Amino acid sequence: MATGRTHRPATRSRGIPEATVARLPLYLRALTALSERSVPTVSSEELAAAAGVNSAKLRKDFSYLGSYGTRGVGYDVEYLVYQISRELGLTQDWPVVIVGIGNLGAALANYGGFASRGFRVAALIDADPSMTGRPVAGIPVQHTDDLESIIEENGVSIGVIATPAGAAQQVCDRLVAAGVTSILNFAPTVLSVPDGVDVRKVDLSIELQILAFHEQRKAGEEPTGESAADTAPPAAPPAATVRRRTDGTEPGPDGDVPAVMPA
Amino acid sequence: MATGRTHRPATRSRGIPEATVARLPLYLRALTALSERSVPTVSSEELAAAAGVNSAKLRKDFSYLGSYGTRGVGYDVEYLVYQISRELGLTQDWPVVIVGIGNLGAALANYGGFASRGFRVAALIDADPSMTGRPVAGIPVQHTDDLESIIEENGVSIGVIATPAGAAQQVCDRLVAAGVTSILNFAPTVLSVPDGVDVRKVDLSIELQILAFHEQRKAGEEPTGESAADTAPPAAPPAATVRRRTDGTEPGPDGDVPAVMPA
DNA sequence: GGATGTGAACATTTTCACAGCT
DNA sequence: AGCTGTGAAAATGTTCACATCC
Numbered sequence: 001m002a003t004g005r006t007h008r009p010a011t012r013s014r015g016i017p018e019a020t021v022a023r024l025p026l027y028l029r030a031l032t033a034l035s036e037r038s039v040p041t042v043s044s045e046e047l048a049a050a051a052g053v054n055s056a057k058l059r060k061d062f063s064y065l066g067s068y069g070t071r072g073v074g075y076d077v078e079y080l081v082y083q084i085s086r087e088l089g090l091t092q093d094w095p096v097v098i099v100g101i102g103n104l105g106a107a108l109a110n111y112g113g114f115a116s117r118g119f120r121v122a123a124l125i126d127a128d129p130s131m132t133g134r135p136v137a138g139i140p141v142q143h144t145d146d147l148e149s150i151i152e153e154n155g156v157s158i159g160v161i162a163t164p165a166g167a168a169q170q171v172c173d174r175l176v177a178a179g180v181t182s183i184l185n186f187a188p189t190v191l192s193v194p195d196g197v198d199v200r201k202v203d204l205s206i207e208l209q210i211l212a213f214h215e216q217r218k219a220g221e222e223p224t225g226e227s228a229a230d231t232a233p234p235a236a237p238p239a240a241t242v243r244r245r246t247d248g249t250e251p252g253p254d255g256d257v258p259a260v261m262p263a
Numbered sequence: 264m265a266t267g268r269t270h271r272p273a274t275r276s277r278g279i280p281e282a283t284v285a286r287l288p289l290y291l292r293a294l295t296a297l298s299e300r301s302v303p304t305v306s307s308e309e310l311a312a313a314a315g316v317n318s319a320k321l322r323k324d325f326s327y328l329g330s331y332g333t334r335g336v337g338y339d340v341e342y343l344v345y346q347i348s349r350e351l352g353l354t355q356d357w358p359v360v361i362v363g364i365g366n367l368g369a370a371l372a373n374y375g376g377f378a379s380r381g382f383r384v385a386a387l388i389d390a391d392p393s394m395t396g397r398p399v400a401g402i403p404v405q406h407t408d409d410l411e412s413i414i415e416e417n418g419v420s421i422g423v424i425a426t427p428a429g430a431a432q433q434v435c436d437r438l439v440a441a442g443v444t445s446i447l448n449f450a451p452t453v454l455s456v457p458d459g460v461d462v463r464k465v466d467l468s469i470e471l472q473i474l475a476f477h478e479q480r481k482a483g484e485e486p487t488g489e490s491a492a493d494t495a496p497p498a499a500p501p502a503a504t505v506r507r508r509t510d511g512t513e514p515g516p517d518g519d520v521p522a523v524m525p526a
Numbered sequence: 527g528g529a530t531g532t533g534a535a536c537a538t539t540t541t542c543a544c545a546g547c548t
Numbered sequence: 549a550g551c552t553g554t555g556a557a558a559a560t561g562t563t564c565a566c567a568t569c570c
Binding site: 320 | 563
């Protein structure tokens with residue numbers, strides 16, 4: 001998902017597959033829960049169930065980290081928690097800044113999962129002067145003017161952007177110039193960053209649209225005709241002649257209707 | 264990715280690859296922006312740049328939808344907007360409920376991208392009686408007790424869970440029982456749902472942990488020794504003898520240190 | 527000339543199934 | 549007997565490169 005470029009493509013450094021990396025936090029969460037219940041060991045089957053994946057995948061994932069299990073027994077919970085934490089870089093403390101303290105930014109600042117697990121909110125930054133000094137989640141908001149010095153003084157390398165879309169790229173540029181090399185973007189924009197900077201995005205409306213796609217399929221295919229009212233089908237063909245696909249398949253439940261959508 | 268089960272595994276129904284579906288909203292957003300600027304056509308190259316992907320991928324993606332471009336010219340913006348909207352099911356209106364109107368839920372309710380693009384916040388639901396009736400983003404919060412009737416009366420099939428982790432599974436069960444078949448989960452829990460129900464999750468701390476992983480790599484590999492203070496290395500071996508991996512590779516920057524992590 | 531659409535090569539990810547160790 | 553660890557197969561996703569059409 002990172003935008004910058006597929007994370008240093010040629011880095012052969014004993015690579016853990018990206019798909020595996022993305023699941024490690026899931027395993028870690030499940031393991032932490034077990035640890036809190038003082039469960040000493042888990043089988044791949046149990047842990048996989050707790051993490052919502054299948055056991056073959058989990059075992060394969062763990063095999064990239066090393067042989068941390070015991071055949072016939074399972075995995076030592078505490079030991080695995082540590083190994084995964086270390087692999088993810090959570091044995092060190094990551095100072096994080098949140099830029100854009102609106103509704104969402106405030107929610108993120110208040111989010112508990114932040115403080116735990118290796119991350120620390122080093123600063124909250126907002127462009128609105130009337131916010132400056134006001135504490136959110138116990139942390140006083142600072143003004144955007146001081147962004148660079150805040151980054152440098154706190155040694156921040158991870159930034160969270162929760163600004164409106166219009167401000168995101170500009171904030172991103174300043175973060176990167178100040179030394180941030182990892183960005184979590186909540187603004188609905190594509191950020192462009194130089195090589196070496198990782199961007200991950202979290203986007204509500206994208207997720208909803210993906211759900212809608214599948215939802216639509218369900219309604220169309222299943223006997224349960226739970227359909228909502230369709231928007232008025234439009235008109236106006238494409239620039240040239242409407243072309244058909246080469247195989248015989250149909251494009252969708254309501255055919256190739258040329259159209260103009262209301263923006 | 265959806266948890267429930269790989270979206271109806273055997274559904275051969277002229278499948279659009281999941282990876283493509285996940286990118287359609289990106290294209291749609293870029294196209295909408297072009298449309299607003301009254302740009303009539305785009306090349307795959309331009310559109311790909313705007314969406315943050317490469318043009319080969321974009322063309323391949325579009326080829327699954329049909330032949331909507333014109334060789335030598337490009338794509339008609341309005342036409343493509345409609346085709347993708349239709350494919351995603353956005354030509355109909357999806358009523359959505361948000362459950363859990365805390366900081367995050369309120370932020371989601373206020374989020375503009377919600378109202379546009381085919382989604383409508385049909386109701387806000389919270390378990391706290393003192394919230395009931397209070398308007399958030401202009402919509403009065405309703406009590407959890409009425410969840411089932413709200414779902415049914417509004418024909419809701421998409422639910423957003425923004426409750427604390429502890430309440431998420433219970434809320435999920437009730438949503439599903441009431442007829443919701445797509446869930447967007449912001450709570451840091453694995454939800455278990457029956458077959459046919461899609462779940463997508465958005466998880467701040469998972470994203471941060473993935474960033475931390477790459478960040479750690481950067482610090483370790485590059486000359487720039489920008490390292491944060493490491494947590495005290497722990498002790499205590501796994502249940503059995505520490506095993507070595509079969510190939511000669513090393514597991515991590517600081518070796519196979521057996522460990523107990525502070526929970 | 528210029529850009530799409532797509533087979534074919536390549537890469538990554540998932541799943542299978544079982545050998546190997548406890 | 550039980551469960552991990554992993555090669556090999558299968559599935560999915562990405563990129564290349566070019567024939568095809570406007």
